[in-house]
Amino acid sequence: MPTSSTSFEVLPSNQPTAGSIRDNILANPGFGKYFTDHMVNVRWTVDAGWHGHQVRPYGPLTLDPAASVLHYGQEIFEGIKAYRHADGSVWTFRPEKNAERFRRSARRLALPELTDEDFIGSIKALLAQDHTWVPTPSSDTDECSLYLRPFMIASEAFLGVRPAHEVDYYVIASPAASYFKGGISPVSIWLSSHYKRAAAGGTGFAKCGGNYAASLAAQKEAESHGCGQVVFLDAAESKWIEELGGMNLFFVFKDGRLVTPRLTDTILEGVTRNSVLTLAKDEGLTPEERPISIDEWREGAASGEITEVFACGTAAVITPVGELVTEDERIRLNGDGGNEVAMRIRKKLLDVQYGRSEDKHGWLTQLV
Ligand code: COI
Numbered sequence: 001m002p003t004s005s006t007s008f009e010v011l012p013s014n015q016p017t018a019g020s021i022r023d024n025i026l027a028n029p030g031f032g033k034y035f036t037d038h039m040v041n042v043r044w045t046v047d048a049g050w051h052g053h054q055v056r057p058y059g060p061l062t063l064d065p066a067a068s069v070l071h072y073g074q075e076i077f078e079g080i081k082a083y084r085h086a087d088g089s090v091w092t093f094r095p096e097k098n099a100e101r102f103r104r105s106a107r108r109l110a111l112p113e114l115t116d117e118d119f120i121g122s123i124k125a126l127l128a129q130d131h132t133w134v135p136t137p138s139s140d141t142d143e144c145s146l147y148l149r150p151f152m153i154a155s156e157a158f159l160g161v162r163p164a165h166e167v168d169y170y171v172i173a174s175p176a177a178s179y180f181k182g183g184i185s186p187v188s189i190w191l192s193s194h195y196k197r198a199a200a201g202g203t204g205f206a207k208c209g210g211n212y213a214a215s216l217a218a219q220k221e222a223e224s225h226g227c228g229q230v231v232f233l234d235a236a237e238s239k240w241i242e243e244l245g246g247m248n249l250f251f252v253f254k255d256g257r258l259v260t261p262r263l264t265d266t267i268l269e270g271v272t273r274n275s276v277l278t279l280a281k282d283e284g285l286t287p288e289e290r291p292i293s294i295d296e297w298r299e300g301a302a303s304g305e306i307t308e309v310f311a312c313g314t315a316a317v318i319t320p321v322g323e324l325v326t327e328d329e330r331i332r333l334n335g336d337g338g339n340e341v342a343m344r345i346r347k348k349l350l351d352v353q354y355g356r357s358e359d360k361h362g363w364l365t366q367l368v
Contacts (some may be wrong), residue, residue, distance in 0.1 A: 025143075026135045029175035035058050065245055082148060086134050110163035151172075188228055211268075
């Protein structure tokens with residue numbers, strides 16, 4: 001990938017949020033509800049390539065109603081966080097993995113690739129303006145952060161179906177607490193027997209809005225059954241566990257194996273998933289990436305072979321799964337380990353992200 005380092009023009013907001021209002025928000029940010037004072041924008045055109053790198057005041061976009069993203073959904077995004085360490089410095093976690101996935105998603109959606117330098121540079125440029133929006137954790141279990149949302153849209157006004165000739169890249173930032181309202185209490189998962197998220201050759205491995213839009217009907221179904229998330233099975237056989245739509249899944253076996261579905265082009269490669277595989281090895285567990293069927297979940301839960309199930313993602317961090325709910329059964333785990341493995345790996349991960357333990361894998365990048 002060609003690389004180039006570009007500086008960002010800064011147009012400061014002349015109406016920044018008052019410090020007292022910002023502090024109130026940071027004390028209880030929820031997830032995805034509040035946004036910082038600035039955003040990044042970089043434009044791309046067929047003729048000029050990427051240009052016009054800017055940090056400018058956060059605000060509504062002016063978009064032609066014919067912009068092709070509004071009609072054909074040519075869009076991709078990322079999720080990455082900024083963490084405040086005890087000495088006040090601000091860091092992010094494995095941004096090169098997100099940059100690489102963003103390029104992979106761009107290729108699948110026929111969007112232009114952004115260099116890793118521009119991807120990471122855009123985050124640094126935004127944080128240089130908005131670092132006061134990064135919350136300070138109140139304890140070692142507090143997972144507050146500044147959630148960053150880089151995204152790219154086809155902004156060309158054109159109704160023909162072809163890759164857009166004009167594209168915009170943005171980064172917005174939102175102070176965040178736990179993704180789930182209940183914090184880290186175990187989540188119930190609905191098994192979607194009808195809806196599928198992805199099929200071979202499709203966009204399942206890409207982080208594009210369409211995948212998430214397609215998961216919403218199943219999510220509504222889950223909520224109507226009292227569940228917080230949905231697990232999707234493969235489209236070909238309705239047998240193999242894929243992912244939750246916005247999170248990857250892990251299964252803890254009583255003999256120390258930690259199993260997660262092997263990556264295919266129907267599963268998103270999570271940065272947290274990848275990090276859990278490494279941390280598990282450090283913890284003496286035996287990670288396994290392989291196909292795992294819904295029957296293995298059912299039988300492993302009944303026999304006690306599977307002692308824990310957990311979901312992971314940038315937004316969700318690591319969240320224990322309490323039960324699997326289907327049309328005719330509720331599958332609970334017989335193990336009584338109190339999600340010990342999930343909580344141990346979660347602590348390891350958070351300790352690295354917040355600078356409380358040695359970053360022995362070189363995962364952190366300083367932003368401020
Ligand atoms: C993330 O974890 O960053 C995501 O994009 C998933 C979404 C459920 C917020």
